[in-house]
Amino acid sequence: MLRWLITGLGIVLAPLAANAETTARVLEFDTLSGWQDDDHAAALDVFQETCRLMDDAEWRNLCAFAATGPDAKNFFELFFRPVLIEDGSPALFTGYFEPELFGSRSRNGQYRYPLYRKPPAEYVNLTRKEIDQSSLLSGLAIAWVDNPVDVYYLQIQGSGRVRLTDGSAIRVGYGGENGHPNRSIAQELINRGIMKRSEASNARIRSWFNRNPSLGQEILWTNPSYVFFRKVSVPGNKGPRGAMNRSITALRSLAVDPRYIPLGAPVWMEKSGRLALKRLMVAQDTGAAIKGAQRADVFFGTGAAAGEIAAQTNDAGRMVVLMPIQTAFAIAPDWAE
Template structure:
């Protein structure tokens, strides 16, 4: 899932681009720490972290993780469990730590077109499943998808549709009082282009001024020109209706399990195993020190010291996530033998 809000306006979104060429990855270093080295470790709610760990550890395939998952299910002292069976490992690749935030948008919509509900969320069409297809402007200004029954819902705000496509998943509050959840279904194969960077290029804002709220406001103030700004990004995301997740649970992450507010993060699985506990020490305006679980990924979450923190659902979660672009450090908790083997290798 996911998803990269604070940096997306000047970079690219969480939804992956199949045709991008990735640069060679640097060789990481591994440093084993003590739990006493983790700032704030003793004050955290380790039981809350253990609950989130149990949500996905059963899906981990390596024998050492599967064994730990069985042990974790019987624990009554969560802190003791983590300290007894894991070692904190600082993994570095030369790049500084960057924390960003993401969230699950909540939109207003209808199953049927009418009144304010004029902007569709489409299922992926057969011809759009592989390779390069129509651009955003061609899809939104043409009628190739109309009348084919591909609409999941109709939304009242085109800017909300745009940001939903960047996040990759969300909820829709329907006009009949019910709700539905949508997830990433596919994309049209075009590379993402930042509308925030385009506003900076035009001289409308300085880079530090660009945010989700700023872009929303500019698009709405500028009518047709605002719509054309969104067309600067040719990438277009299609959705699927998600029916297997209860309404009181978070959206699905990369492990196909619900993620949890402020306890689930997106990481680069080239460095951090999905499902692993990760201690984060985020600085900035709202410091955060807690044990999280690596349960998601993102196309721009690359590097050993890179994490996207899930902030929850709705407008307030979006505001909080959008403020995050902070330094700090993240330390992965690895099974003892795995941690010692990595330290010996490097």
């Protein structure tokens, strides 16, 4: 039984909860289905985006060597060992993406839905309805967009890109929230009999809101939670920033639970489903719903197409974290296969 949690950017000796059944096994690379066929060089490039930020000397030394341009597959096989960490819950992979919205720097007839910075303390606890109906925050708008549902989905994802009418674009990231509980508008539509569960995709919800703007606004207000934003400086050819404050990469970056998987670590993913994936990812992000040793969110990229794939992802499989050799056997000294 694994008696210590892996957390943050290294290994911290912190006892597990008494009821936790967390185990760790060191595996061989030839037990990783699809390992031989992956693009290891692509994974190594993504690993180097964040490995220099890791807090442990063993990781930093490997990061320095990665910068010398080694053969990628040999690098991972020589200096790492796959470690399967399980906590008794089945593996679950979901997806996320970076929304792309259309907006303006100033409010007008088409662009009238704001993306707000976090307001002063006296306004933070207002509900979504109170915020939407108030004009007190209008001076805090980063941009104005053309669809209130897009604002809602942007708040769920926490970051996105806004293409502006002047031809420029801005990136926004999570800037705080109002502290009210989050309630799903999809579930509200289902509860009211407006949609069946099988129909409640992001695309169909957005289409319904466009046809029913008044009732749609009422549905939105049933969710009192509200997320504020901040401007984020990211090059246009890069992905949004993850939890390590560096850009993440489509189909190579994972959001994980850092209590079990160090941020910055390579992670071998075997995911079933409509888009089955067997590839080397890098743990570069976190998420409020990502809890557990075998729980992860796959970053699918930017825009509507990525959003549809992400919304349909709810798959089984397994993930195996690649640990430096000494760390791997310190975690699981009796489980080598």
